[in-house]
Structures are given as C-alpha cells and as structure tokens.
Amino acid sequence: MLGDRYSDLRQSALAGRITRYTLGSLVAAATSAVVFALLYVLGAGTTACSVSAFVAGAIPNWILNRRWAWKLRGRVAFAREVVGYVVVSALTLLATSVTTAWTQHQVQSIPAHHGIRVALVTASYLAVFAVLFVARFAVYEHWIFSGRSRIRAAVRSRRQVWSAARANRTP
Numbered sequence: 001m002l003g004d005r006y007s008d009l010r011q012s013a014l015a016g017r018i019t020r021y022t023l024g025s026l027v028a029a030a031t032s033a034v035v036f037a038l039l040y041v042l043g044a045g046t047t048a049c050s051v052s053a054f055v056a057g058a059i060p061n062w063i064l065n066r067r068w069a070w071k072l073r074g075r076v077a078f079a080r081e082v083v084g085y086v087v088v089s090a091l092t093l094l095a096t097s098v099t100t101a102w103t104q105h106q107v108q109s110i111p112a113h114h115g116i117r118v119a120l121v122t123a124s125y126l127a128v129f130a131v132l133f134v135a136r137f138a139v140y141e142h143w144i145f146s147g148r149s150r151i152r153a154a155v156r157s158r159r160q161v162w163s164a165a166r167a168n169r170t171p
Contacts, residue, residue, distance in 0.1 A: 014141075017069050017070060017141065018137065020064070020068050020069035021065060021069045021137055021140070023064075024060070024061060024064030024065055024068060024069055025061065025129070025133065027060055027061075027064060028057035028058070028060050028061035028064070029057060029126060029129050031053075031056050031057045031060060032053040032054060032056055032057030032125070032126075032129075033053070033122055033125070033126055035049075035052055035053040035056040035057070036049045036050065036052075036053035036100075036122050036125050037118055037122045039052055039053070040118055040121060040122065041118055046097070046100040046101045046103075046104045046121065047097050047100075047101065049100065049125075050093065050096045050097045050100050050125060051093065051097070053125065054089070054092070054093045054096060058089055062085060065140060065145065066081070066145060069140075069145075070140070070145035070147075072145060072147065080143065080144060080146075081144055081145065084139070084143055084144040085144055088136060088139055088140075088144070092128065092129070092132055092136070095128045095132065096125050096128045096129075099124050099125070099127070099128050100121055100124050100125050102124075103120060103121050103124035104121050107120050107121065
C-alpha cells in the first residue's frame with residue numbers, strides 16, 4: 001500500500017512537470033513563431049529568422065523549465081545544465097535552420113504577397129519543435145534538470161572501485 005502511494009506521488013510529480021514543460025514550451029514556441037514570422041515578413045533570410053526566433057524563445061524556455069517545470073533554485077550546475085541546454089538547443093537550432101531553408105526553397109512558386117509562404121515556412125519552424133518535443137523532455141528530465149550528474153557519479157564510482165582494488169592487493 002505504501003508502494004502504491006509512492007508510485008502515485010511520483011507519477012503525479014511527473015505529470016506536473018510534463019504539464020508545466022508543455023505550457024512553457026507553448027510560451028517559447030509562440031514567442032519564437034512571432035519573431036520568426038515578423039523577421040521573415042521584413043525580408044530576413046530563413047537562417048537569420050531561425051536563429052533570432054530561437055534565441056527569443058530559448059530565454060523564456062530556460063527560465064520556465066528550470067524554475068517552474070523542474071522547480072530548481074539556487075546555483076546552476078554549469079556543465080550539466082548550461083552546457084547540456086546549449087547542446088540540445090544547438091541541435092534543435094540546426095534542425096530548424098535546415099528545415100526552414102528547405103521549406104523556403106519549396107514554396108518559391110507561391111507569390112510572396114499572399115501570406116501563405118510566411119505561414120508555411122513558419123509552420124515548418126514550429127514542426128521541428130513538435131517533432132523534438134518528447135525527446136527534449138526526456139533529455140531535460142534525465143540529464144539537464146535531473147539535479148544530479150550521472151556522469152560525475154560514474155567517474156567517482158570508477159575511482160572508488162580502482163582505489164578499493166588497489167587497497168586490497170597484497171604486496
């Protein structure tokens with residue numbers, strides 16, 4: 001019975017993180033979409049639009065994920081949180097840049113003044129986020145915002161095993 005309560009509590013905490021992550025991602029996606037579409041209408045290239053929109057969305061995304069979804073406070077674990085977030089973000093940015101450039105190339109036959117071109121290229125930008133949504137949550141949950149470094153623990157464990165093995169050797 002106690003195991004069931006613990007399992008229910010863990011599941012409800014996970015469900016809360018998923019809900020808060022989803023809402024934070026929607027805020028970031030909306031911010032990114034507005035910036036992307038605005039810059040695209042103003043004539044910026046798809047790579048510049050992707051980079052600018054991505055940065056505009058990444059800032060609220062980081063804050064909402066770290067402080068609200070995962071409820072982390074205090075000192076930032078630079079190697080795990082910041083470097084990990086930058087790596088995941090860079091891969092996502094690369095995917096959005098490639099996808100929007102491809103979409104831009106595909107919609108050249110549509111007249112620019114109809115607005116359909118803007119909608120399609122912006123939709124391709126958002127589609128990348130939709131596709132990567134679950135993968136990013138998993139990386140955030142199990143590595144970046146987990147509150148512990150599995151890599152550091154593995155290295156520490158290896159050192160301890162090696163030290164113990166040395167101590168148990170006979171001269």
